[in-house]
Amino acid sequence: MPDITIQPTAKFIKAGAILTFLVIVAIEVAWMTVWIGAPTGWWMALPVLLLAWPGARALRRRLTKTTITGDRLRYETGLATKSTRNIQISKIQDVRVDQHLLQRLFDIGDLSIETAGEASRLTIHNVDSPQALADELMNRVQRGPTPA
Numbered sequence: 236m237p238d239i240t241i242q243p244t245a246k247f248i249k250a251g252a253i254l255t256f257l258v259i260v261a262i263e264v265a266w267m268t269v270w271i272g273a274p275t276g277w278w279m280a281l282p283v284l285l286l287a288w289p290g291a292r293a294l295r296r297r298l299t300k301t302t303i304t305g306d307r308l309r310y311e312t313g314l315a316t317k318s319t320r321n322i323q324i325s326k327i328q329d330v331r332v333d334q335h336l337l338q339r340l341f342d343i344g345d346l347s348i349e350t351a352g353e354a355s356r357l358t359i360h361n362v363d364s365p366q367a368l369a370d371e372l373m374n375r376v377q378r379g380p381t382p383a
Contacts, residue, residue, distance in 0.1 A: 236375065241301040241368060243361045244343050248296060251289040258285055301359055303372065308348070310357055320357060326350045327376045330369040348372070 259282040299312045308327070310320040329349035338344050344365030348357045362368060 236305070239303040239368070239371065241303070241346075241359060241362055243296045243299055243359070244341075244363045245293075245296060246341055246343060246363075247361065248289055248292045251292060255285045255289055299359075303375065308357075308372075310359070322348070322350055322357065324372075324375050325379065326352060327372065330372050332365045332369050334365065 262281060294314075298314050301311075302309045303324070306324045308322040308324060310322070312318050327348055327350055331347040331349065332344045333347065334344035338361070342364055343361050346359045346362050346365050346368055348359075349355055350357070
């Protein structure tokens, strides 16, 4: 079976970047038409501050990755301090998909994986096609480990 790599969706990040771009254009147009001759103040730093929001979300997305390989699920997160969680596929008991209205509109959802053990729940937020991923994961659980 091929490996599956799961990352949070980029749909909301793209929408945030487009919205930020439109706000920056509106600020520039207002500065050129309404505020002509006004002293340039702290608000000139506003476009940079606005770009920090989608930039931080994009960085967080790049630093979170889940990989399903053979008989293991590996969840990695972090940059300077990296956290890795390995789960045996055979230990997975339940896979749950949660979607609020906006997520349902864009076919995005939160995937919660319930395992046997102490730290029993792993939630991966904002993944594309969450129901298909949940079905594939449960199919791999039912098939058992793949031969080497």
